[in-house]
Amino acid sequence: MATRERRKLEKTLKPHWVWAIAFGSAIGWGAFVLPTDWIGQAGPVGVVLGLLLGAALMMIIGVSYGFLIEKFPVTGGEFAYAYIGFGRRFAFMAGWFLTLGYICIVALNASALALLAKFLFPDFVQTGNMYTVAGYDVSMIQIAIASLALIVFALLNIRGASFSGQTQFVFSLILIAGIVLLGIGAIMTDGPSVSNISPGFTPDQTALASILTILAIAPFAYVGFDNIPQTAEEFEFEPKKAFSLIIWSLLAAGLAYSAMILITASTMPWQQLLAMINDTQSVWGTGDAIESYLGRAGVFIIAVAVCMGIFTGLNGFYISASRLTFAMGRARILPDSFRRLHPKYKTPYVGILFTMAICLVAPWFGREALLWVVDMSSTGVAIAYFFCTATAYKFFRWSENSKAENEASTVSPGRKLLSLIGMISSIGFLVLLLLPWSPAALGKESYIALGVWIIIGIVFYLLNAKRYNEISRKEMNYLILEKEEI
Template sequence: MAETQTTLKKTIKPSQAWALALGAILGWGAFVLPALRFLPTAGPLASCIGFALGGIMLLFVAMSYGDMIGKYPVAGGEFVFAYVGFGPTAAFICGWALALGYICIIALNASALALLFRFLLPGVFEVGYLYTIVGWDVYAGELAMLVAILVGCGWINYRGADLVGKIQVFLAIALVGGVFALFAGTTMHETSSLSNLFPLYAEGRSPMASIMAIVAIAPWLYVGFDTIPQAAEEFDFPHEMATKLMVTAIICGVVLYSMVTLAVAGLMPYKELLALDVPWATGHVAHISLGKAGSVILAIAVSAAIFTGINGFFIASSRLLFSIGRARILPAWFGDIHPQHGTPHKSIVFVTLLTIIAPFFGREVLNWVVDMSAVGTVIGYLFTCLAAYKVAVAFRSEETTSKKIIFAAIGSVSSIICILLLTVPGSPGSIGTESWVALVLWTLLGAFFYKMKMSEFKGLDLKTQRSLMMGGVDLPVFFKK
């Protein structure tokens, strides 16, 4: 009887959805990348301008997502939106492009805990050396810690989205509070000065090239707002609120990225900071400006960022697999729903199993796959914006349709720009050779899987397809079968 249930339990509140998005957007990178990438490749001012421009580009994408959620409030996000606009093949491309990336982002966030503990508690978990893979030492102690954490996160998600949402709100508050404390501590420190922010742009690069170096990685920086459409079926509030939640999450992401970067750059001349032999510049700045309390505050903020990222992408990946399974493109058991908790429990177990395997490959290999997944993410953006354009044109009678058409068009152009920035050789955001190899292998595997599975689905009549895609809800589509 429980297996006949086809829709997920509605438990997610607005604050919980917003916290899911913000936590997935910010993640560990906001605290690690200022000294590793933002300041060396762009400089303080160019970084902040790049954050803002990248955020603006994705605001238009988010508005198209909001329009689609309002009309298609079901799990699956881009997978369903691509089907609505362009049919089964486009849906498969989107789903396949996103699935591996979402899961690897979970594992990469978890591995960031290993980095954090190596800084805060050196040697505690670095026991039982096993092997080195692409420069990353793998220890049994760290693997045991990561497996325990990932199993715990999987169990929390198994128990229900409402529990995850409540935890996510608490973690988001800790994350935002930590960023504000770090920013306040550095700006009020006696050595803090605007002169420390010079040069404002990266040396050896023009201001425009410095800014574009940050804009180019905007798809990676702000990936996470699309956890909201993946969970749309579980909203316990009007779906029209989704646009505001995504937009405000992206804007907050812009502000918080900028605050951390300026905090790191403003305590001392940032060129001197980058030249220091310290394992983690952000941690060094927190300790100087706030003492031991600063290290504790930063550890709490980074831990909150990591766990919000893990939970956000647990939601996104499991709901995506659930939607594909419900459509019978993946084995049907992916679409099963727990009779008590109302969660896609088998998809969650599958995601948990994959994520506990991933750390065995080392952090650098996970980085390659996550970089590759940025391309898949932007492909999802593009299909969603194009589908939103087709839907808006079809609903011309609505008063706001002209605005929606314009936003969808701008979002589509923004998505194409992001794709070019990620794939054109020589672009400041172009993915590396290893990521290209991973992308080709994943594409070939997808082509094989498509040939094996999609002919059956495409052979179904349109009404049956729509029912499987949307959990029995009969909603219009805009492609010719």
């Protein structure tokens, strides 16, 4: 029998709140801040095709998530799935890389709020410039804005999952309304035109290279749908609904991204738009594009929408980072403090405060330096996707005559094929990111950041390995999965 205490989270989350956590986290600030950057890399049609193909591959990966959530509705997500399929060492690897990804995205969302303030109130935000990092001016005002957002959303998350879920749903509805209004404005006004989207791809590379460039960032663009398994222990509904929530959140995110790309590119010939942005050294090209046909009213609409995207990103990834570190603390690979629950709100508040503390350092290094780390974090997300799909692959058999990899395996050739495609897709994402000659390869700074994180992880594991590995298999099963036998 297990002897160690296993603390549990309360079941308070409704289905539409969970959908909003996934959708809002996947969209975040990226749909409103990055369109001109992506268009410059691949052309508008290349970006849309790359993002939609990425959403389709994420849905295939989502099949594995849906199955594992239904079978193991516990907090921890990929950490738990890697443990089931490959044991505790690989579970730590998946959890370590995913923790980095979640924390980086929290920090980047906070910095996006400072970027928005810099666009709306440039003179005010630039007062108190202190120094420059990688060509980006760091001011005291920007640091204060990002830090305030991090502190406020940490406190909101400590108040409980149900409060976070309700606010996330409201933020998501406002975000969608903002995109709809911008789309209506583009249709009804004179400036925007479909002809401005031509040429569909960047002239300096092939259409395939353009699509692959965007496809490689799909793990980053859609990271957020995997927040659903992180909250599985808190569902107040049947876990089998999780798969449909994953599919609907990815579909909505893919359409939202595509809409903002097409709206932005239609405002004027997109190569002219990019030239204008470069000439003026604009801090927010998408905002300039919207202002060109809707004026300050358009800036207000997109400012509200991007605020909602930032808020949903902060909220969603605070939830995920804290649940993941809670699960790892419960398994005794992180210090015991991570498995503590708030005495009043019953939330994993130590993980929330830990995430906040790490992220409060980020604004001092400037946005460009932070982007290097975030680019690298896509690697960690792809690794987590691989472990999930590979574990699901082990649970399915091609036929009755196939050799069973475990006693609980199910004959399901369709789902086994989809989990195999998910595994191949995850490896493909890693190849696109890590091979130097890939059109989407990481930059030198991102490789360095990745190496540093790996070294820190090795040191951290070695320091904690004795306690982690001395726990028996049955007891570890209980701590991670709430059952002694898998």
